[in-house]
Amino acid sequence: MTDNSSTPETEVLSLLPTRLRTARRDKGLSLDAVAKLSGVSRSMVSQIERGESSPTIATLWNLTRALQVDFAGLLEGVDEPAGIEVLRNAHVPLIANAGQGCSIRILSPPEEVGRHEVYDIRFKENGILDSAPHKRGAREHLTVITGNVRIKAGQQVELLGPGDTARYPVDQPHTISAEAGPAQVFLVVQDA
Amino acid sequence: MTDNSSTPETEVLSLLPTRLRTARRDKGLSLDAVAKLSGVSRSMVSQIERGESSPTIATLWNLTRALQVDFAGLLEGVDEPAGIEVLRNAHVPLIANAGQGCSIRILSPPEEVGRHEVYDIRFKENGILDSAPHKRGAREHLTVITGNVRIKAGQQVELLGPGDTARYPVDQPHTISAEAGPAQVFLVVQDA
DNA sequence: GGAAAATTTCCGTGATTTCGGAATTTCATG
DNA sequence: CATGAAATTCCGAAATCACGGAAATTTTCC
Numbered sequence: 001m002t003d004n005s006s007t008p009e010t011e012v013l014s015l016l017p018t019r020l021r022t023a024r025r026d027k028g029l030s031l032d033a034v035a036k037l038s039g040v041s042r043s044m045v046s047q048i049e050r051g052e053s054s055p056t057i058a059t060l061w062n063l064t065r066a067l068q069v070d071f072a073g074l075l076e077g078v079d080e081p082a083g084i085e086v087l088r089n090a091h092v093p094l095i096a097n098a099g100q101g102c103s104i105r106i107l108s109p110p111e112e113v114g115r116h117e118v119y120d121i122r123f124k125e126n127g128i129l130d131s132a133p134h135k136r137g138a139r140e141h142l143t144v145i146t147g148n149v150r151i152k153a154g155q156q157v158e159l160l161g162p163g164d165t166a167r168y169p170v171d172q173p174h175t176i177s178a179e180a181g182p183a184q185v186f187l188v189v190q191d192a
Numbered sequence: 193m194t195d196n197s198s199t200p201e202t203e204v205l206s207l208l209p210t211r212l213r214t215a216r217r218d219k220g221l222s223l224d225a226v227a228k229l230s231g232v233s234r235s236m237v238s239q240i241e242r243g244e245s246s247p248t249i250a251t252l253w254n255l256t257r258a259l260q261v262d263f264a265g266l267l268e269g270v271d272e273p274a275g276i277e278v279l280r281n282a283h284v285p286l287i288a289n290a291g292q293g294c295s296i297r298i299l300s301p302p303e304e305v306g307r308h309e310v311y312d313i314r315f316k317e318n319g320i321l322d323s324a325p326h327k328r329g330a331r332e333h334l335t336v337i338t339g340n341v342r343i344k345a346g347q348q349v350e351l352l353g354p355g356d357t358a359r360y361p362v363d364q365p366h367t368i369s370a371e372a373g374p375a376q377v378f379l380v381v382q383d384a
Numbered sequence: 385g386g387a388a389a390a391t392t393t394c395c396g397t398g399a400t401t402t403c404g405g406a407a408t409t410t411c412a413t414g
Numbered sequence: 415c416a417t418g419a420a421a422t423t424c425c426g427a428a429a430t431c432a433c434g435g436a437a438a439t440t441t442t443c444c
Contacts, residue, residue, distance in 0.1 A: 013250060013253060030420075030421055030422085031421070031422060031423095032420090032421075040402085040403095041402065041404070042403090042423090043402080043404080043405095043422090043423075043424080043425090044401080044403070046422060046423060046424095047401085047402090050423090053400070053401060053402085054248045054249055054250040054400085054401085055248065055249060055401080056246045056247065056248055056401070056402090056430085056431080057205065057246055057252055058205060058246040059401085059402080061205060107333070107335055108333065109359065116333075116380075116382055118333055118335070118357075118380060141300065141308075141310055143299055143310070143312065143378070145337060163297075165299045167300075186335070186378050188308075188310060188380055190308055222390075223391070223392065223393095224390090224391075224392095232432080232433095233432060233433045233434070234391095234392080234393095235392090235393080235394085235395095235432080235433070235435095236431080236432055236433070238392065238394095239393090239431085239432090242393085245430070245431060246430085247431080247432095248401080248431070248432090251431085251432080
């Protein structure tokens with residue numbers, strides 16, 4: 001394999017072998033077992049796990065299915081904090097000047113932006129939050145804590161009460177608004 | 193390339209060529225241009241885009257960098273529902289017999305299991321929820337709506353009040369429990 | 385239309401992956 | 415410490431990927 005470790009980006013590939021081996025061992029599988037499961041030969045699996053060959057996406061795909069690992073995450077860097085991170089109520093970052101009559105509390109860490117954002121949004125009476133389209137494939141997951149809200153995504157409109165949940169694509173203009181009196185909602189944005 | 197389209201999963205790979213070509217054309221780049229940018233030869237890029245060969249992850253990686261596309265998302269299927277999905281309070285699926293004195297309301301759709309799970313958990317006084325370790329890299333993101341809770345992840349323990357948020361890795365045993373009186377929390381599980 | 389330029393596909397060659405089986409190592413057990 | 419079984423690594427041969435240059439196609443412009 002041609003490993004010209006010149007660019008730091010390339011080294012991400014060097015993580016793959018160990019990750020695969022770990023995944024297999026964690027499941028207590030032998031090379032032979034995954035070979036049968038994945039259709040990739042024992043020897044190939046061995047070579048790949050030792051970084052002696054750079055697999056075709058086809059074979060890598062088969063391996064990930066057999067090992068039940070997420071193909072997507074396989075190439076990402078690993079840099080998660082170790083312990084419990086606590087964000088106190090008083091210290092939650094706020095966005096006050098978005099929309100009208102609403103304050104957005106940012107509960108997710110900056111590192112996760114784009115993959116996984118969590119917000120606690122509080123609307124005053126008649127509060128409204130208008131959003132421009134995000135990236136294609138992005139979705140929002142909204143649950144009402146208190147009050148009533150109206151969701152508009154593209155053409156469609158829905159009314160939600162306490163405890164209700166809505167999920168919708170946000171690669172289009174969308175609006176959240178308090179319906180009659182104040183409201184509080186919990187919002188998870190996925191793949192924005 | 194050996195495209196034995198027997199399993200439906202395999203067809204995900206067939207999406208890759210078009211996606212790459214689209215990405216390139218959208219940027220208005222020629223084969224030659226991406227060849228120079230990525231270090232992959234013109235002809236190879238052409239073959240890959242036409243599905244006539246299944247690239248090595250090494251070369252695919254170089255391509256993604258040149259085209260500035262997300263390697264992770266490149267292999268994901270596209271099957272998200274189009275409109276707003278609503279889940280009414282009364283119809284939220286419940287897990288009653290997990291832990292003691294707590295009921296878990298499942299807010300995320302079954303399709304998302306493993307990537308992105310959202311729960312609304314309600315504890316009675318002294319309620320407790322014990323969980324076995326999940327997959328490595330998994331994290332939980334917990335926000336307290338009402339009451340006080342105690343989080344235990346591995347050795348570490350934290351006490352949270354209303355509005356507080358905690359994030360922690362869950363590739364280890366972890367416990368959530370109501371601290372003094374009942375509590376309600378919002379839980380997002382990532383990459384479980 | 386026709387010629388020039390650019391873009392893409394085809395083709396021969398060398399490097400790399402992939403496979404199946406043999407050889408080696410590791411591990412449990414008496 | 416010997417022995418057998420299991421797991422892993424080594425070793426050809428066949429298949430496929432990857433490259434650079436030539437042919438073919440498409441685009442542009444007069």
